[in-house]
Amino acid sequence: DTGVSQDPRHKITKRGQNVTFRCDPISEHNRLYWYRQTLGQGPEFLTYFQNEAQLEKSRLLSDRFSAERPKGSFSTLEIQRTEQGDSAMYLCASSSKDRSKYSGANVLTFGAGSRLTVL
Amino acid sequence: AQSVTQLGSHVSVSEGALVLLRCNYSSSVPPYLFWYVQYPNQGLQLLLKYTSAATLVKGINGFEAEFKKSETSFHLTKPSAHMSDAAEYFCAVSVQGAQKLVFGQGTRLTINP
Numbered sequence: 001d002t003g004v005s006q007d008p009r010h011k012i013t014k015r016g017q018n019v020t021f022r023c024d025p026i027s028e029h030n031r032l033y034w035y036r037q038t039l040g041q042g043p044e045f046l047t048y049f050q051n052e053a054q055l056e057k058s059r060l061l062s063d064r065f066s067a068e069r070p071k072g073s074f075s076t077l078e079i080q081r082t083e084q085g086d087s088a089m090y091l092c093a094s095s096s097k098d099r100s101k102y103s104g105a106n107v108l109t110f111g112a113g114s115r116l117t118v119l
Numbered sequence: 120a121q122s123v124t125q126l127g128s129h130v131s132v133s134e135g136a137l138v139l140l141r142c143n144y145s146s147s148v149p150p151y152l153f154w155y156v157q158y159p160n161q162g163l164q165l166l167l168k169y170t171s172a173a174t175l176v177k178g179i180n181g182f183e184a185e186f187k188k189s190e191t192s193f194h195l196t197k198p199s200a201h202m203s204d205a206a207e208y209f210c211a212v213s214v215q216g217a218q219k220l221v222f223g224q225g226t227r228l229t230i231n232p
Contacts, residue, residue, distance in 0.1 A: 031218070040224065042222030043209070043220075044222070056218060093163075105213060108165075109162075110155075111162050112160060112162045
């Protein structure tokens with residue numbers, strides 16, 4: 001178990017460019033989450049996958065954002081036509097399906113994040 | 120919808136002193152509550168979670184938290200602070216059947232020698 005890996009760790013881009021982040025979850029985890037964290041704030045939910053199915057998307061995920069998990073393993077988060085407001089840390093997390101009566105109490109394992117700076 | 124409020128964006132204590140980080144939640148149904156810690160350049164790590172069993176929850180590194188329904192609180196404590204406790208701490212809430220966590224804005228803990 002090597003944990004959740006995210007790549008790249010840092011990305012600096014110019015406004016209007018496209019960027020893509022990759023997340024490799026813990027191999028036996030079937031759930032994958034993307035969060036965004038801006039300076040001085042807690043993580044904000046963006047989207048969630050169970051296997052390859054994207055089951056929930058936040059209103060924060062505008063049309064310029066797209067996430068995929070094509071084979072139910074790694075995931076990518078693409079931001080098109082980046083804006084300065086997109087500058088943030090993008091966090092990926094994974095978890096296994098909670099088969100206990102405490103559904104919703106899944107423990108998320110987070111990656112170290114991908115920091116995006118849009119100039 | 121659920122929400123979390125962490126009182127105090129920055130808390131500073133002396134090494135060996137009591138650590139108290141405050142978290143209040145809002146939920147129309149019984150919540151699940153979590154504390155995560157984030158060290159610089161690392162991902163968030165789970166400290167402890169509450170799932171409606173014991174109201175006093177013990178976590179890693181000597182931390183514990185008590186669920187108080189009447190006060191809608193889930194404050195995090197540690198009897199004696201250590202320099203290695205310096206980090207950002209996040210309280211989070213979820214509910215039965217939900218798939219996402221809702222986080223508070225975080226509290227940065229500084230330990231003074």
